[in-house]
Structures are given as structure tokens and as C-alpha cells.
Amino acid sequence: MKLQQLSLFLENRPGRLEAPLAAIAAEGINILTLSLADTAQFGILRLIVRDWEKAKRILEQAGWVVNLTEVVAVDVLDRPGGLAGALRILEDANLNVEYMYAFSLRRDDKAILIFRFEDPDRAIQVLLDQGLHVVDGDELMTFVS
Amino acid sequence: MLTELWNDAEGGFHPASAPDFLPRTALQEVQLRRLRAVVARAYQNVELFRSRMDERGLTPASIQSLQDIQHLPFTVKTDLRDTYPFGLFASPMSDVVRLHASSGTTGKPIVVAYTREDVEVWSEVMARTFASCGLHRGDILQNAFGYGLFTGGLGAHYGGETLGATVIPISGGNTDRQIMLIRDFNVTALCCTPSYFTHMIERARELGIDLRDLSLRIGIFGAEPWTDGMRHHIEAEAGIKAYDIYGLSEIIGPGVASECSAQDGLHVFEDHFYPEIIDPDTGEALPDGEEGELVLTTLSKKAMPMIRYRTRDITRLITEPCSCGRTIRRMRRVGRRSDDMFIIRGVNVFPSQVEAALMAVEGTLPHYQIILTRAGGLDRIAVEVEVTPEVFSDKIRGLEDIRARLAQSIERILGIRVDLRLVEPRTIARSEGKAKRVIDRRNEG
Known part of the structure; x- marks a missing residue:
């Protein structure tokens, strides 16, 4: 039920984002979604890609430090209150979100929320118990292809 | 006896290592005899040494005991620059078979010279270095010290051959090829700077090669200060024993001192290089065991003797016997060089x-x-x-x-x-x- 997310360390200066993205693009790897967190001095690029093992290998061989993290994807209706409803469930269960990002799908009127939890297994149980739809890697790929 | 030990793969001895085990009194006799000869040689052939000794009213005959060395004037790095290029040579050029020079990043380079005999002594002390680090005939030694004007490459090369190891003269650089040869040639020992080896570890990891799976078992590292923490990192990541060696071009190059199996201080090859520790501020000699600046006198150098050369390296001498059995004194690894400060x-x-x-x-x-x-x-x-x-x-x-x-x-x-x-x-x-x-x-x- 969990997705593998790749994280890269980047210095916060012009041109640093393009290089890793070009490296994986050259190998035909498409990005499903990404987020960028930054401070004044550095940033972290987080990527969800289909063939994460290949992408990780390419990036590491090119010299980047790559971290692999398990994240949880949930789909909600792409309308006002869709995200808030999911967050309320997590809050009621006292589950802390380390960070999250979201993207909407081009069909089905759905949005996908990507969550980073300290304890993803417990979070998945809570989400399922509350009737939310947790999207696994294979299913996510069918949504976006 | 030594030859028998030498045939024992784990012995860490070589016939050339015999002086490492001399009784102290016999060693001191050798030291005094050689000290008197080198001071006489320097006085007779080098203007700088002669004039400085004359100023102090000293002649070669002033040296009657090893303690008398303390009366002699120091030599410092700027003396080598001021007499550039050949002003400190004690041999005619016709007897000099080799010149090396520093990179000279801070002005004029310094030049050092070797007679055929000097090259033999250098080969001997480097063979003793490698033996002390556990190498023996049959080892395949990848020499990644730079060949050329830098003393590291050729010094290690001659020492490795004298020991009877198989030397691969790869020099520094081309890290991917270094890793390929370690693997393909079943290299068992490697020498280079510790920082370059950590780079090799990093690159090998990127290439998907685990150095621990290869036959490399010994690393001999020198030419820059490093820490015990770095040693633990290198030993764990490469699955080898990592040894510190010490030397400087002004004295001979690598081969002045080396760790042994105990990895607890570096044995100074005292029969060729006489060590003293001084207070860097006052120049006063300090008793054994106290920390200060290392001063070295070359006891057998012919082409370019150095009398009381101030190394700028901070260390101390250890007089307690070493568990390896060597009787020559040890110095603590040089953690800091006053030049780097x-x-x-x-x-x-x-x-x-x-x-x-x-x-x-x-x-x-x-x-x-x-x-x-x-x-x-x-x-x-x-x-x-x-x-x-x-x-x-x-x-x-x-x-x-x-x-x-x-x-x-x-x-x-x-x-x-x-x-x-x-x-x-x-x-x-x-x-x-x-x-x-x-x-x-x-x-x-």
C-alpha cells in the first residue's frame, strides 16, 4: 500500500534543479509528481516515479545523494473540502503529518494526496478504517497513464 | 633467523629491517658515528652550515656525544628557498643521480638531491616501512602516490621493489582505473594519501564495487595529516588494515617513520634520521614524551645532508618498548602541522x-x-x-x-x-x- 519516494539534496542556487531532472529524463523516466522543500541555503527534491529503482541508480551513479522514503497516497474527490476531510480523519486519530503534497488527475474528478507519516502502517490502517481509498503503486500508475 | 621470519607470511620482517631491532646501545653507537660523519661532511661542503657553525665557534670536533647535537644551529625551510636551487648540496653534480622538487605553490620550489648511495638508503627505509606494515614478497602493491618531482611515487616504488613486492606504478589519478586494477590484478596492498583513498572508496561504491570483497588487505597512507577516525572509516569501508607513514622531501621523502602491526605510533628509522623534539617558540630541546616540534638530522645522507631540520610538525616521542619488538623509538602520528594552522x-x-x-x-x-x-x-x-x-x-x-x-x-x-x-x-x-x-x-x- 506504500509508495517509494526518492528525495535528493540540492543546494539552493540557480540551475541545481534542472540537472537531476535532465539525468532521469535522458533515461526515459517520467515523473508522476514531485515537491520541492527549501530553505535559504538548500532544498530537498522529492520525486514519485514509476521505475524508482532505475531512477535511484541513475541519480546515485551521477553522484547525487538519494534517500528512499515510504509515503502513502490517498485519493479524494477534487472539490472543496476533499483535502480537509482527509486531514480531519488524521487529526482525530492523532496522526502527525510530516509533510504532504497533492496533484489532481486528468480524469475521474480525483485528486491524489501524498503523505509522509512517521508511522505509515498505522496511518494506512486509520485511513482504511475511515473508508478512504489508499492508492498503491500499481493503481497509481493506471491513474496517470 | 630474520630470513626465517621473513618467509613467514605474517611476520612483517625483512632482512633490511634488522636495524629496527638493534639493542639501544648498539644503535646509539651507529648514530654517533654517523652524526660525526654527516656534520663533518656538511661543514666541509656546504657554505651555509660552515658559516653558521663558525659563528657559534663550533667545528665538527665539537660533536663528542649525541647530546652535543643540541649545540648545532637549526635548518629551516626558508634556507632551502634562499639557496635555491643547489646551494645546500654536499656532493658534486657528477655524484648526484636524482633530483626531486616541491610544487612550489608558495614561491620558489625546494630542490632535493640524492647520490646513488642515498637512493639505496631511501629504498632500504621504504622497504623497512612496508615490512613494518606487514607487506612481504608476493604482495601486489599498487603505488598511487604521484610519480614525478614529488618524492612519494618513486620513494615507494624503489622501496616496494627492494622488499620484493610486485609494484604497479599507476601513480595518482584516474580513479576508475585504480579500482579496476585493484580488482583485476588482485592487488593486496595500496599506498597513496588518505584523502585520495577515501575518494576511491566513494567512487568504488558508486560503481557498485565493494572493496571489502576484493583481495586488498593493507593500505599505506601518508603525505598529509589524518585522524584515527579516518583510519576507522577506511578500515571498515575497505576491509583493510590502514597504516600511517611519515616523511618529508627535505629529509628523504617517505620512509622517515612508519607504523607497525601495533598501529600505536610511528617507528622513526633512527639509524638514518635522528629525531629531537623542541619547543617551537624557544627552540629548546624537550625531554622525551613531551609534545613539541619534530626536528630531524639526516645521519647518512650524502648529496644533501640536513642538520637539525625544523619540520614544523607537532608530535612527541615515545620511548616505551613497542609490542612489535622494534627497539627504534616511536613518534605520535602527526595530527597537526604548524604550516596548516x-x-x-x-x-x-x-x-x-x-x-x-x-x-x-x-x-x-x-x-x-x-x-x-x-x-x-x-x-x-x-x-x-x-x-x-x-x-x-x-x-x-x-x-x-x-x-x-x-x-x-x-x-x-x-x-x-x-x-x-x-x-x-x-x-x-x-x-x-x-x-x-x-x-x-x-x-x-
Whole structure:
């Protein structure tokens, strides 16, 4: 039920984002979604890609430090209150979100929320118990292809 | 007896190592005989030594005991620059078979000379070095010290051949080929600078090669100060024993001192190089065991004798017997070189202190660089540290936390605030020889 997310360390200066993205693009790897967190001095690029093992290998061989993290994807209706409803469930269960990002799908009127939890297994149980739809890697790929 | 030990693969002895085990009194007799000869040679053939001894009313006959060495004047690095290129030679050029020179990054290079006999002594002390680190005939030694004007490459080369090892003269650089040959030639021993070897470990990992799976068992590292923390990192990551060796071109090159199986101090090849420890400020000789500047006198050099050469290296001598059985004294590994020291806001700082602080947080030594700048009359110190897989986190908080811990660790040791910057892997230039840890831009622009 969990997705593998790749994280890269980047210095916060012009041109640093393009290089890793070009490296994986050259190998035909498409990005499903990404987020960028930054401070004044550095940033972290987080990527969800289909063939994460290949992408990780390419990036590491090119010299980047790559971290692999398990994240949880949930789909909600792409309308006002869709995200808030999911967050309320997590809050009621006292589950802390380390960070999250979201993207909407081009069909089905759905949005996908990507969550980073300290304890993803417990979070998945809570989400399922509350009737939310947790999207696994294979299913996510069918949504976006 | 020694030959029998030599045939024992684990013995760490070589017939050339015999002087390492001389009784102290016999060793001191050799030292005094050679000291008197080298002082006479220097006095007769080198204007600088003669005039300085004359000024003090000294002649070669003034040397009656080993203690009398303390009356002799010091030689310093600038003496080599001032007499550039050949002013300190004690042999005619027709007897000189080799010249080496420093890179001369801070002005004129320094030039050093060897007669055929000097090359033989050098080969012998390097063979003793390798034997002391556990190498023997049958070992395949990859020599990644730079060949050329730098003494490291050829010094190790001749020593390896004298020992009877199979030497691969690959020199520094071309890291992928270094790793390929370690694997394909079943290399068992390798020598280079410790910083270059950590780069090899890093590159091997990127290439998907685990050095621990290969036949490499011994690393001989020198030409720059390194720490015990770095040794543990190297030994764990490469599955080898890592030994520290010491030397300097002005004295002979590598081969002045070497660790042994005990890895607890470096045995000085005292029958050729007489060590003293002095107070660097007053020049007074210090008793054995006290920390100070290492001063060396070459006891057998012909082409270019050095009398009481001030190395600028801070260490101390250990007189207690070593568990390996060698009777020659040991010196503590050189953690700091007074040349490497820089002063920032009135505080003396050695790169090794920054290294220890980084190691305390990360457990291993990351690639780092110290950058000194001046803005508005105020000196600033920045430490750039490459992010490693071990400390990298997908969370900003995790990275901010490691950055703060690194900065605090350095500030605790140095007592001054530093600007700690995390940088991407491989953005700090790798050295194939001596690592450049400090970039001083305070007098630029």
C-alpha cells in the first residue's frame, strides 16, 4: 500500500534543479509528481516515479545523494473540502503529518494526496478504517497513464 | 633467523629491517658515528652550515656525544628557498643521480638531491616501512602516490621493489582505473594519501564495487595529516588494515617513520634520521614524551645532508618498548602541522580540529573544506560539508538538525562561530595527492 519516494539534496542556487531532472529524463523516466522543500541555503527534491529503482541508480551513479522514503497516497474527490476531510480523519486519530503534497488527475474528478507519516502502517490502517481509498503503486500508475 | 621470519607470511620482517631491532646501545653507537660523519661532511661542503657553525665557534670536533647535537644551529625551510636551487648540496653534480622538487605553490620550489648511495638508503627505509606494515614478497602493491618531482611515487616504488613486492606504478589519478586494477590484478596492498583513498572508496561504491570483497588487505597512507577516525572509516569501508607513514622531501621523502602491526605510533628509522623534539617558540630541546616540534638530522645522507631540520610538525616521542619488538623509538602520528594552522580572530585553528568535530557528529569524515574570507575588516570562517547518504534525510527538519549539530560541534572545539553550509556531493574538489582543506581568501581583492 506504500509508495517509494526518492528525495535528493540540492543546494539552493540557480540551475541545481534542472540537472537531476535532465539525468532521469535522458533515461526515459517520467515523473508522476514531485515537491520541492527549501530553505535559504538548500532544498530537498522529492520525486514519485514509476521505475524508482532505475531512477535511484541513475541519480546515485551521477553522484547525487538519494534517500528512499515510504509515503502513502490517498485519493479524494477534487472539490472543496476533499483535502480537509482527509486531514480531519488524521487529526482525530492523532496522526502527525510530516509533510504532504497533492496533484489532481486528468480524469475521474480525483485528486491524489501524498503523505509522509512517521508511522505509515498505522496511518494506512486509520485511513482504511475511515473508508478512504489508499492508492498503491500499481493503481497509481493506471491513474496517470 | 630474520630470513626465517621473513618467509613467514605474517611476520612483517625483512632482512633490511634488522636495524629496527638493534639493542639501544648498539644503535646509539651507529648514530654517533654517523652524526660525526654527516656534520663533518656538511661543514666541509656546504657554505651555509660552515658559516653558521663558525659563528657559534663550533667545528665538527665539537660533536663528542649525541647530546652535543643540541649545540648545532637549526635548518629551516626558508634556507632551502634562499639557496635555491643547489646551494645546500654536499656532493658534486657528477655524484648526484636524482633530483626531486616541491610544487612550489608558495614561491620558489625546494630542490632535493640524492647520490646513488642515498637512493639505496631511501629504498632500504621504504622497504623497512612496508615490512613494518606487514607487506612481504608476493604482495601486489599498487603505488598511487604521484610519480614525478614529488618524492612519494618513486620513494615507494624503489622501496616496494627492494622488499620484493610486485609494484604497479599507476601513480595518482584516474580513479576508475585504480579500482579496476585493484580488482583485476588482485592487488593486496595500496599506498597513496588518505584523502585520495577515501575518494576511491566513494567512487568504488558508486560503481557498485565493494572493496571489502576484493583481495586488498593493507593500505599505506601518508603525505598529509589524518585522524584515527579516518583510519576507522577506511578500515571498515575497505576491509583493510590502514597504516600511517611519515616523511618529508627535505629529509628523504617517505620512509622517515612508519607504523607497525601495533598501529600505536610511528617507528622513526633512527639509524638514518635522528629525531629531537623542541619547543617551537624557544627552540629548546624537550625531554622525551613531551609534545613539541619534530626536528630531524639526516645521519647518512650524502648529496644533501640536513642538520637539525625544523619540520614544523607537532608530535612527541615515545620511548616505551613497542609490542612489535622494534627497539627504534616511536613518534605520535602527526595530527597537526604548524604550516596548516591558520589564525582566525586571534584563535589558532588546525584543520584536524575541524575534522574531529565533524567526525564526532557523523561518525565518519565527510568531505569538507574551510573557507576564510574577510568582509568589512572582520574575518569569517565557513565550513562546507558534503551531504552523505548517512546523514541525508527527506525532511527539512532532519537536515537543519544535522547542520546545527555540525556547527555546534565545531564551535565547541574552536570557540568561534562558523557558517556551516551543507553542499551537494562531489562539489568540493577531490585531490589525487594532498587534500587542500583550507582556502584562504582573506587577502584577495
